[in-house]
Amino acid sequence: xxxxxxxxxxxxxxxxxxxxxxxxxxxxxxxxxxxxxxxxxxxxxxxxxxxxxxxxxxxxxxxxxxxxxxxxxxxxxxxxxxxxxxxxxxxxxxxxxxxxxxxxxxxxxxxxxxxxxxxxxxxxxxxxxxxxxxxxxxxxxxxxxxxxxxxxxxxxxxxxxxxxxxxxxxxxxxxxxxxxxxxxxxxxxxxxxxxxxxxxxxxxxxxxxxxxxxxxxxxxxxxxxxxxxxxxxxxxxxxxxxxxxxxxxxxxxxxxxxxxxxxxxxxxxxxxxxxxxxxxxxxxxxxxxxxxxxxxxxxxxxxxxxxxxxxxxxxxxxxxxxxxxxxxxxxxxxxxxxxxxxxxxxxxxxxxxxxxxxxxxxxxxxxxxxxxxxxxxxxxxxxxxxxxxxxxxxxxxxxxxxxxxxxxxxxxxxxxxxxxx
Numbered sequence: 001x002x003x004x005x006x007x008x009x010x011x012x013x014x015x016x017x018x019x020x021x022x023x024x025x026x027x028x029x030x031x032x033x034x035x036x037x038x039x040x041x042x043x044x045x046x047x048x049x050x051x052x053x054x055x056x057x058x059x060x061x062x063x064x065x066x067x068x069x070x071x072x073x074x075x076x077x078x079x080x081x082x083x084x085x086x087x088x089x090x091x092x093x094x095x096x097x098x099x100x101x102x103x104x105x106x107x108x109x110x111x112x113x114x115x116x117x118x119x120x121x122x123x124x125x126x127x128x129x130x131x132x133x134x135x136x137x138x139x140x141x142x143x144x145x146x147x148x149x150x151x152x153x154x155x156x157x158x159x160x161x162x163x164x165x166x167x168x169x170x171x172x173x174x175x176x177x178x179x180x181x182x183x184x185x186x187x188x189x190x191x192x193x194x195x196x197x198x199x200x201x202x203x204x205x206x207x208x209x210x211x212x213x214x215x216x217x218x219x220x221x222x223x224x225x226x227x228x229x230x231x232x233x234x235x236x237x238x239x240x241x242x243x244x245x246x247x248x249x250x251x252x253x254x255x256x257x258x259x260x261x262x263x264x265x266x267x268x269x270x271x272x273x274x275x276x277x278x279x280x281x282x283x284x285x286x287x288x289x290x291x292x293x294x295x296x297x298x299x300x301x302x303x304x305x306x307x308x309x310x311x312x313x314x315x316x317x318x319x320x321x322x323x324x325x326x327x328x329x330x331x332x333x334x335x336x337x338x339x340x341x342x343x344x345x346x347x348x349x350x351x352x353x354x355x356x357x358x359x360x361x362x363x364x365x366x367x368x369x370x371x372x373x374x375x376x377x378x379x380x381x382x383x384x385x386x387x388x389x390x391x392x393x394x395x396x397x398x399x400x401x402x403x404x405x406x407x408x409x410x411x412x413x414x415x416x417x418x419x420x421x
Contacts (some may be wrong), residue, residue: 008216102239163186272330310351325363359395
């Protein structure tokens with residue numbers, strides 16, 4: 001499971017659309033929300049959202065960071081013309097959030113609604129079930145009044161219809177509305193494969209629930225189950241992170257294939273370069289490197305999975321090998337390439353390894369010049385043929401390589417590799 005943050009705009013659009021459906025129309029939200037970004041068509045937005053000129057508005061950045069009010073990044077009680085002028089002023093401007101600097105590129109705009117009561121709710125997925133937290137003291141200072149938060153734990157096998165929230169909403173204003181909302185919210189949480197959902201605060205105005213501030217994460221492996229609900233949701237990078245041209249290249253390959261190709265460069269001068277098949281395996285390899293005390297030497301993080309073609313694997317491998325061989329390690333440590341993964345279910349190991357072999361053909365001399373040591377461990381369909389061809393290519397090209405199959409523990413090659421550093 002990969003928990004990926006989504007924009008507040010996408011979360012609110014989902015809630016407004018599906019809360020009525022999952023509550024038998026007992027809970028209704030506010031659909032009045034738009035997203036502004038560079039190149040947006042203001043004429044089209046105005047024609048599709050006439051309410052923008054009829055009500056006061058709120059504008060704030062929508063880039064996966066919180067505490068926007070404390071950083072002076074929430075603008076209230078604006079007209080639509082004021083929003084457009086403010087957007088032109090703020091787009092691509094630099095902001096500092098904590099210790100992180102980045103450019104403001106996306107803004108959520110919604111109706112400004114005066115209100116009185118503010119509540120807090122969050123739902124989190126944990127190993128043994130889900131947890132609902134609720135407080136009548138919603139707002140930006142929720143941490144200071146955390147002792148007011150009440151909690152309900154929901155075991156994995158418990159039916160959503162059996163959810164009892166009486167202890168959360170006992171003797172509070174709007175108790176029935178709150179209870180209906182949280183029940184519907186939990187159904188949306190489960191059906192849409194959320195892993196984290198925090199609404200702080202929410203309130204009720206004219207019979208509608210208003211989630212004033214929302215943070216959400218989806219389980220991206222739930223696409224096959226819940227993709228029909230998600231629509232055109234994207235998974236933006238965290239604020240302050242900018243993609244390199246190599247990361248953008250892999251992103252473009254990933255967008256064109258049914259497989260999964262991911263790459264994040266952590267330290268281009270690092271000594272440890274994983275090329276790992278499978279999202280779960282990539283986490284395990286990275287954690288193992290860090291646990292053994294070499295986290296600062298981890299050069300990249302990513303995966304190739306979902307049965308990529310030979311050509312796609314070749315392009316992915318070439319990108320990593322190019323980055324790896326551009327310059328020696330600054331402290332002359334030996335660089336190691338970890339070609340790893342678990343035991344594949346349906347990915348043809350021989351087919352993907354053929355792509356890696358073709359990449360070796362292009363980068364063999366550079367790998368030898370930098371004395372790169374290569375460790376391989378893989379299992380799955382046609383793994384014997386795959387291991388045979390990659391070892392044969394290493395011998396022919398003069399590459400320093402050790403090859404292991406599923407009889408060797410998945411991360412054993414990490415410990416082997418780090419012994420030389």
